[in-house]
Amino acid sequence: MGRLVLRRLLSIIPVLLFVSFAIFLLLALVPGDPAVTLAGGLTATPAEIARVRAQLHLNDPLLVQYWHWLTAALHGGLGTSLSTGQSVGSQIAARFPVTFGLVVAAAIVSLIVGIPLGILSGVRPGGSLDSGARSFSSLGLAVPSFWLGILLVSILAVHWRIFPSTGYTAITASFTGWLKDVTLPAVTLGVGVGATLARQLRASLIDALDTPYVRTAWAKGGTRRSVLLRHALKNASMPVVTIFGLQIGYLLGGAVIVEQIFSFPGLGTYMLSGITDHDLPVVQGVAVIFVLFQMAMSLLVDMSYSYLNPKVRVA
Amino acid sequence: MTAVTGDVGLQDGKRPSLRGWWAEHQRLQRFLVHGGVLLSIAWVLLMIVFALFAPFIAPHDPNAQNLADTNAGISAGHWVGTDDLGRDVLSRLIYGAQSSMQVAFETVGLAMVLALLIGLVAGFRGGWIDYLLMRGADAGLAFPPLVLALAVVAVLGTSVNDTSFALAAVFAPGFARFVRGQTLAVREESFVEASTSIGTPPARIVIVRILPNVMTGLVVGIAIALGSAVLAESGLAFLGLGPPPPASGWGSMLQEAYDTSLFTHPWSLVPAGLTIALTVLAFNTIGDSLRDTISGAATKSRRQRGVKRQRGITAVARPAQPTPPVVLSQATGQPALLEVRDLSVEFQTDAGRVRVVDNVSFDVCEGKIVGLVGESGSGKTVSSLAVLRLLPSPPAQIVGGSIKFNGRDLFDMEFDELRRIRGRDIAMVFQDPLASLDPSFTVGYQLMEAIRLHEKVTRAAAKDRAAQLLEGVHIPDPAQRLSAYPHQLSGGMRQRVMIAMALSCHPRLLIADEPTTALDVTVQAQIVELLRELREKEDLAVLFVTHDLALISELSDEIVVMYAGQVVEHSPTADLFGRPLHPYTAALLAASPGIRTEADSHALIAGQVPQAGQFPSGCRFHPRCTYAEEACRTAPVELTLAAPDRQSRCRRVEELTLTGVGSEVAIRLGADPVGAS
Helix, strand or coil: CHHHHHHHHHHHHHHHHHHHHHHHHHHHHCCCCHHHHHCCHHHCCHHHHHHHHHHCCCCCCHHHHHHHHHHHHHCCCCCECCCCCCEHHHHHHHHHHHHHHHHHHHHHHHHHHHHHHHHHHHHCCCCHHHHHHHHHHHHHHHCCHHHHHHHHHHHHHHHCCCCCCCCCCCCCCCHHHHHHHHHHHHHHHHHHHHHHHHHHHHHHHHHHCCCHHHHHHHHCCCCHHHHHHHHHHHHHHHHHHHHHHHHHHHHHHHHHHHHHHCCCCCHHHHHHHHHHCCCHHHHHHHHHHHHHHHHHHHHHHHHHHHHHCHHHHHC | CCCHHHHHCCCCCCCCCHHHHHHHCHHHHHHHHCCCHHHHHHHHHHHHHHHHHHHHHCCCCCCCCCCCCCCCCCCCCCCCCECCCCCEHHHHHHHHHHHHHHHHHHHHHHHHHHHHHHHHHHHHHCHHHHHHHHHHHHHHHHCCHHHHHHHHHHHHCCCHHHHHHHHHHHHHHHHHHHHHHHHHHHHHCHHHHHHHHCCCCHHHHHHHHHHHHHHHHHHHHHHHHHHHHHHHHHHHHHCCCCCCCCCCCHHHHHHHHHHHHCCCCHHHHHHHHHHHHHHHHHHHHHHHHHHHHHHCHHHHHHHCCCCCCECCCCEECCCCCCCCCCCHHHHHCCCEEEEEEEEEEEEEECCEEEEEEEEEEEEEECCCEEEEECCCCCCHHHHHHHHCCCCCECCEEEEEEEEEECCEEHHHCCHHHHHHHECCCEEEECCCHHHHCCCCCCHHHHHHHHHHCCCCCCHHHHHHHHHHHHHHCCCCCHHHHCCCCHHHCCHHHHHHHHHHHHCCCCCCEEEEECCCCCCCHHHHHHHHHHHHHHHHHHCCEEEEEECCHHHHHHHCCEEEEEECCEEEEEEEHHHHHHCCCCHHHHHHHHHCCCECCCCCCCCCCCCCCCCCCCCCCCCCCHHHCCCCCHHHHHCCCCCEEEECCEEECCCCCCCCCCCCCCCCCCECCCCCCHHHC
């Protein structure tokens, strides 16, 4: 287990180097002189431009610039926002819990939706429950999250007034307030991933139910419950966990849209403001955090995989 | 795996008739018949037509405002109403298809070119080029997809082409990995190695050999990616990062409706959202059914119609009154523990229903061992699985006969009643112990479960008993082995565990389905020895299914020989070996490596067991039988009583004297079948 984690962490290093270089290049790739852009565009005075140039080491060769940027980033310095002058790092620290809470809540929604749906359709493929569950999954994959979010707001918040339409309460301020605010966004974000999980679970349950070990479980007198929910489900859950790991990226990316719809002060809205304000240090900083976030979540998923699959655990 | 595109694409020259062409292309049929595919293709085509000819199709100028007629409902002039500025929604939807379709196809085209380039080079060249390219792809995949697109848009801008570039950057890494994987796999195949060795230039190999193979798998990915691109494009537009106004993208239409009309005109949220959802749904449906067509899943689901679905128990649909035939044990007068009467099993296949087991009858008496023998395809395993109704329905269905255990008909039982017999009164041991033990649970857990399913005992007591069971099958260190997983044990150990599990509740009948086939020869002998020992100790009756006559000769009291779904001979073991009463039995004896017959030919039986559904007329064995005459080819042969305790399904049983193993029974036992010749 420890060795597995260590091996995964080591394999992350070259990828992180590539990612950080790519993110660093965002600045260098901006058409025109980045110093002019960063100093405020066409209105910038030559003195301001020169100051930015020196501050960002823009006169150095590209790799040296990268080195400066990387060492600063490793010390938590993600630069300062061009539009507000605030430290990007501290802004991210303040906003991270919002996005984290939303993504975790959405992940829980996706499991609550996906697992029962997958079991229902996998246990009796071709039945009427299966057809219903499959249609629901197809819709869940096709309906854009932003449309679903808007419809939920329109029906549940505006029309029936069950939930607040937008806004955010910190979990530390009021848990019930947070729960109320986060429910609709989490459903919006989680349903699509839940549909993906349901499809995968259905397919792998059908496969598992066709195996010799499930036949053995029947032959030794297993109840339907023990065979389906213990032997078939545990084995079928492994590919589902893999898919879940791959879906985390969609949860994080989707969070950007959902935060925008529900006016959440999270990383996504921060990144969007960075893009509309041409505030590239903000975009860079948030991108770095999103990548680290995704890698950490994938690692967690991998570790749960080793719990489910004894062969991985021993290796 | 042949290319699906080959079915859809151009045909080579002659086309006799449309109907003939259609009939020839079953795969295309399967694809199109698949639920909703035609509708989906029609929808996608409609969107493409909208995109290409929007100015000719749209009834209004999409940007013509009419502030006197804002947020109007459906009318003759405005089929889908108007928006907050009085613009015609339908026309805006039609124009919206332009950016969506352009971005979708540009994105996927660009991503494909990039991915093919990266993947083929990485897969074909290998080495450090491969390493660098793949770490680059990993880096791309390390971003949450939308975040990567946003970062690229932040640099490039928000025009249609910028959006395509940004999204292509998102899709390319995953596709590149796939192409590389396929390239590696194809490269290993012999034809590519052969081309390299005769000096074909690498580029040519890539284009001629590898590309078609890779494309087959990519087709599905392309369809799904088109849908995802539509979704992503409208997502970016919704965030205000799409093509700037006055362009009317679906995403920006939705965003405008959200900003202006959420509280006043909620219905205005529907048209654009629905259009996006339907378009994505159409692409996904096409992709899914392409995948199903390639993998053959579509056939499978169709095949399963017609049989009542039941979970964990074989469906029974038999005629009301089965007639009891003449059966062996009635002659010997012993009460039978298991009475199989006229058992018939059918499978639902592509070609319709096929009878795999046909009117099979035999008994297993208390404490006896009965061998059920035949080549693979003879129906012996299906018959043995039918006892506990372990054949999955669909496709299997029991269509006739009865199986009585202790006088109770197992085919009359509901699941819960039968479940209590399974594992407690009748237990099973299967062929491949690695596949038959659950890989995710420890051996101890599986043993304890077998006990606790039938008896109310504490965990601790069950654990003690599990250890005793392992000791009983001679597994060293039983207490420690309880926490082992199946893959940590040797093949012989695993089968011992299976046997221990089968014996956990002291059953009266053990059904062993080729329990030694997956094991090597020395282990086989040990397992047979163990079964014999346990049979003495536990006073078990055993139904032993095998193709190995040498093995069964040591164990069984009587033998049932099956061929092509029917019983062809049923005799006490010694009689059968001394003088077989069916040419098939004689041929099996002659072909068995562990047995020296009087003829001592070791000839293989010519031909193969016919497939179910293609059984020959007359005697099913006649095409392979050296004694067949004209009458054997036409009239079916009944199973007849050839001696007081013997049955044969041969017309010529009276006149033939077949060669057995002789009076001295020169049988080489299972321990040394290889040295027999």
